[in-house]
Amino acid sequence: LKHLTVDNEISKSGLLWWPKPPVLLRYGMAVLSVIAALVIARLLDIYLVTAPVALFLCAIMFSAWFGGVKPGLLAVVLSLLAFVYYFVTPLYSLALEMKEVPRLIIFVLSALFVGALSAAQRRATESLRDARDDLSRTVQELRRTNEALQAENAERRHAEDALGRSEAYLSEAQRISLTGSFGWSVVSGEIYWSEETYRIFQYDRTTKPTVELVLQRVHPEDAAFVRQTNERASQDGKDFDFEYRLLMPDGFVKHVHVVAQALSDEAGGIEFVGAVMDVTEQRQAKAALEKAFDEIKKSEERLRLVLDTIPGMVWSGLPDGTFDFVNQPWLTYLGCSWEELSARGGLRSVVHPDDVEGSDARWKETRAAGRHTDHELRMRRADGQYHWFLTRALPLHDEQGNIVRWYGTATDIEDRKRAEMLLGGEKRLLEMIARGDSLALILDALCRFVEELAGGCLSSILLLDPNTNCLRHGAAPSLPTKYTEAIDGSVIGPSVGSCGTAAHRREPVIVSDIATDPLWADYRELALAHGLQACWSTPILSSERKVLGTFAIYYREPRSPSPQEHELTAQITHLTSIAIERRQREEVLHQAQADLAHVSRVTTMGELTASLAHEVNQPITAAVTNANTCVRWLAGDTPNIQEARDAAIRSAKDGTRAAEIISRIRLLFQKGTTERELVDINEVIREIIVLLRSEATRYSISVRTELGTELPELIGDSVQLQQVFMNLVLNGIDAMKDVDDKREMFIKSQLAEDKQLLISISDTGCGLPPQAEQIFEAFFTTKLHGTGMGLSISRSIVESHGGRLWADGNTGRGATFHIALSTVVEAHE
Amino acid sequence: MVFVIDDAAVRRSIQGLLKSVGLRSDSFGTAQEFLTSERTDGPSCLVLDIRLPDLNGLDFQRQCPLNAASQMGKDSL
Numbered sequence: 001l002k003h004l005t006v007d008n009e010i011s012k013s014g015l016l017w018w019p020k021p022p023v024l025l026r027y028g029m030a031v032l033s034v035i036a037a038l039v040i041a042r043l044l045d046i047y048l049v050t051a052p053v054a055l056f057l058c059a060i061m062f063s064a065w066f067g068g069v070k071p072g073l074l075a076v077v078l079s080l081l082a083f084v085y086y087f088v089t090p091l092y093s094l095a096l097e098m099k100e101v102p103r104l105i106i107f108v109l110s111a112l113f114v115g116a117l118s119a120a121q122r123r124a125t126e127s128l129r130d131a132r133d134d135l136s137r138t139v140q141e142l143r144r145t146n147e148a149l150q151a152e153n154a155e156r157r158h159a160e161d162a163l164g165r166s167e168a169y170l171s172e173a174q175r176i177s178l179t180g181s182f183g184w185s186v187v188s189g190e191i192y193w194s195e196e197t198y199r200i201f202q203y204d205r206t207t208k209p210t211v212e213l214v215l216q217r218v219h220p221e222d223a224a225f226v227r228q229t230n231e232r233a234s235q236d237g238k239d240f241d242f243e244y245r246l247l248m249p250d251g252f253v254k255h256v257h258v259v260a261q262a263l264s265d266e267a268g269g270i271e272f273v274g275a276v277m278d279v280t281e282q283r284q285a286k287a288a289l290e291k292a293f294d295e296i297k298k299s300e301e302r303l304r305l306v307l308d309t310i311p312g313m314v315w316s317g318l319p320d321g322t323f324d325f326v327n328q329p330w331l332t333y334l335g336c337s338w339e340e341l342s343a344r345g346g347l348r349s350v351v352h353p354d355d356v357e358g359s360d361a362r363w364k365e366t367r368a369a370g371r372h373t374d375h376e377l378r379m380r381r382a383d384g385q386y387h388w389f390l391t392r393a394l395p396l397h398d399e400q401g402n403i404v405r406w407y408g409t410a411t412d413i414e415d416r417k418r419a420e421m422l423l424g425g426e427k428r429l430l431e432m433i434a435r436g437d438s439l440a441l442i443l444d445a446l447c448r449f450v451e452e453l454a455g456g457c458l459s460s461i462l463l464l465d466p467n468t469n470c471l472r473h474g475a476a477p478s479l480p481t482k483y484t485e486a487i488d489g490s491v492i493g494p495s496v497g498s499c500g501t502a503a504h505r506r507e508p509v510i511v512s513d514i515a516t517d518p519l520w521a522d523y524r525e526l527a528l529a530h531g532l533q534a535c536w537s538t539p540i541l542s543s544e545r546k547v548l549g550t551f552a553i554y555y556r557e558p559r560s561p562s563p564q565e566h567e568l569t570a571q572i573t574h575l576t577s578i579a580i581e582r583r584q585r586e587e588v589l590h591q592a593q594a595d596l597a598h599v600s601r602v603t604t605m606g607e608l609t610a611s612l613a614h615e616v617n618q619p620i621t622a623a624v625t626n627a628n629t630c631v632r633w634l635a636g637d638t639p640n641i642q643e644a645r646d647a648a649i650r651s652a653k654d655g656t657r658a659a660e661i662i663s664r665i666r667l668l669f670q671k672g673t674t675e676r677e678l679v680d681i682n683e684v685i686r687e688i689i690v691l692l693r694s695e696a697t698r699y700s701i702s703v704r705t706e707l708g709t710e711l712p713e714l715i716g717d718s719v720q721l722q723q724v725f726m727n728l729v730l731n732g733i734d735a736m737k738d739v740d741d742k743r744e745m746f747i748k749s750q751l752a753e754d755k756q757l758l759i760s761i762s763d764t765g766c767g768l769p770p771q772a773e774q775i776f777e778a779f780f781t782t783k784l785h786g787t788g789m790g791l792s793i794s795r796s797i798v799e800s801h802g803g804r805l806w807a808d809g810n811t812g813r814g815a816t817f818h819i820a821l822s823t824v825v826e827a828h829e
Numbered sequence: 830m831v832f833v834i835d836d837a838a839v840r841r842s843i844q845g846l847l848k849s850v851g852l853r854s855d856s857f858g859t860a861q862e863f864l865t866s867e868r869t870d871g872p873s874c875l876v877l878d879i880r881l882p883d884l885n886g887l888d889f890q891r892q893c894p895l896n897a898a899s900q901m902g903k904d905s906l
Contacts, residue, residue, distance in 0.1 A: 622836070650842060
């Protein structure tokens with residue numbers, strides 16, 4: 001401020017200050033001053049005739065004052081010339097007269113003097129001005145320095161503030177992070193603690209920190225360790241980093257973590273700088289976490305124990321389809337460890353080859369749909385056997401709904417599956433039995449069914465002929481034909497292989513090894529030659545406990561039956577006995593029907609005796625007559641050989657005809673068999689007409705026929721079919737007996753579109769009774785002496801041929817009976 | 830001689846027998862056939878089967894136009 005004041009005083013002294021005029025102006029001023037002096041002097045000279053020398057001196061003085069020494073000199077020279085030219089004689093010339101020289105010298109000297117004075121004056125003024133300028137510059141500099149100092153001062157104050165703040169922050173940070181800092185000079189033993197360090201060790205800030213103070217706080221159990229660490233650190237001068245416990249005066253245990261770095265001070269002593277962290281909370285958190293982990297691990301172990309102990313198979317899989325876990329029961333089933341299973345190619349390697357593709361596709365679908373439906377597949381057990389399993393799975397979703405894992409179970413459903421198969425097979429077989437399929441077909445199906453259920457076995461069914469005690473071939477679809485032929489007809493006994501013995505003992509005979517069993521002594525070679533090593537045979541018993549046959553299971557290796565196989569055998573023998581018994585009953589029924597038909601036939605024939613006798617009599621009469629004629633032609637002197645021969649031929653023909661008729665009649669009297677043969681239905685009709693012609697004639701009934709040509713043959717019993725036509729024709733005759741009008745019977749045969757033979761027998765008799773359908777019922781009759789069996793038996797015969805028999809009333813008089821017979825050969829008969 | 834018997838074999842045998850004793854005969858299977866036949870001369874003898882397909886012998890005899898003139902025979906067969 002002082003400087004500024006000086007500066008102001010200088011600038012205010014206007015007297016001493018003028019600006020230094022430019023050079024041109026200074027010299028110009030000199031010229032102008034002289035010119036002005038000249039002009040004024042000339043004017044004075046003209047008007048006053050005096051030379052005012054003083055004016056030139058004034059001009060010089062001004063020029064020197066204003067312009068300095070050199071403009072002053074210029075003014076002197078110009079003034080001299082002007083003076084010489086204008087005022088010194090000769091006027092207007094620069095020539096000089098001697099007399100004027102002293103004046104000129106005085107003029108010059110005066111001029112120089114005045115000029116010198118003025119110039120000196122000027123120099124003094126200039127030096128003053130320079131001094132003022134210097135002073136002004138100095139003042140400026142001083143002012144700048146002052147400003148710089150002030151700025152620096154402000155910065156320093158700022159830095160001090162920042163430092164103060166950052167120290168506060170650090171202290172706060174230490175407090176919050178429970179981390180104190182320290183410094184420890186080993187040589188001097190001096191220790192520096194930050195505020196937080198004091199707090200951690202719970203010492204007052206005024207206390208001077210020492211190693212002993214630290215050791216006082218250390219937990220007794222860690223004291224030795226801390227002391228040792230400290231000593232080693234101070235000796236080695238190496239960084240240290242360790243944790244220990246503090247025991248606070250109130251009994252609280254703190255965990256601290258100390259980290260320090262060794263530094264060398266200027267004197268070469270070691271100084272540690274470090275941090276003390278209160279890690280009690282972390283330790284507690286860590287301990288809690290460890291405990292939690294421990295719990296999780298324990299519960300995982302418990303879960304694993306549960307999974308491995310439950311009697312079920314459990315698995316888990318990843319969203320990509322790989323399986324990452326199966327439980328112990330599963331591994332036990334597979335008979336390998338998880339590692340072995342993985343090495344073999346995982347679960348896929350134990351799935352039945354036929355199920356691999358299906359289960360792969362299913363698993364893929366499941367993962368795509370995110371949903372699992374029950375699936376069944378077979379898996380190989382440790383012993384190589386496949387069991388059926390039912391698999392179920394559920395996905396585990398994360399919060400976003402993505403599938404993170406699959407969990408599933410596999411349930412052994414082998415028993416159920418077998419039961420299902422058994423039930424399915426039983427149903428199929430019972431259907432066959434109920435449908436009346438041939439016994440051979442049923443027994444064959446039974447064997448195949450067993451072989452399907454018990455893989456690797458060969459089965460056979462032998463039927464016992466009770467009359468001869470022989471075992472006859474029933475079915476054995478897989479056994480070598482040569483073997484079955486060889487054992488066919490074996491008589492049962494106490495030591496006749498498995499089957500012969502089983503039938504004899506009426507109990508199962510299990511031969512696990514044919515090669516050694518004495519029961520097979522007689523058949524051993526035969527069986528072994530065909531590779532049969534084991535045979536378990538069970539007698540098939542009827543409901544009356546009669547032996548019907550045997551059911552046997554053969555194996556190509558020695559083995560004994562499992563409980564399931566026992567069960568299966570029992571089931572199969574039961575089914576077989578049903579089939580055989582059913583067949584036997586059917587046969588009995590057929591026989592009974594045949595017998596009944598026979599009785600009915602014989603009865604009818606008995607009633608027809610007169611007509612039949614007549615029918616037989618006619619050709620016999622003709623034969624006898626022809627024989628007599630023959631004799632007559634041969635008698636006398638001229639026998640007519642030709643006529644005699646003709647008569648003899650006729651006689652023979654008639655005899656043959658009589659024999660034919662008798663044999664036909666005899667056939668009808670015979671007890672029919674249930675044999676079936678190819679039958680021409682027209683032939684059956686003709687035969688009956690031949691036999692009943694006399695009966696018709698007796699009642700004046702004309703019989704007309706219209707038999708279709710080229711009718712296909714059908715399979716049936718011709719005698720029984722003849723019986724049907726006989727019954728129907730006789731019915732018609734009966735119906736017409738008491739009719740006075742035309743008595744005509746019309747028999748027609750034709751082929752219908754559906755390959756069925758249609759035969760109709762019409763009469764012009766009394767027609768059907770009101771309750772038309774009852775006529776086919778047994779013991780229903782409208783006749784005085786009828787048995788009521790004829791139509792009933794006829795219908796059962798037609799139906800046993802797979803045909804139909806029904807009756808219609810005619811539009812006019814009488815009735816028509818229709819028979820429809822199938823010509824298509826039934827596969828099962 | 831004319832006879833009506835339905836059975837062809839019997840008819841043929843009787844015709845043969847008659848021929849062997851030198852009798853000429855005509856034969857018919859049914860009464861209708863006889864009645865509609867053209868006869869060259871009147872029959873000396875008509876033999877009828879009692880059972881004929883269309884009429885029985887007795888009825889035929891009653892209906893026969895030659896009733897008075899005919900000799901009758903009865904088939905004992």
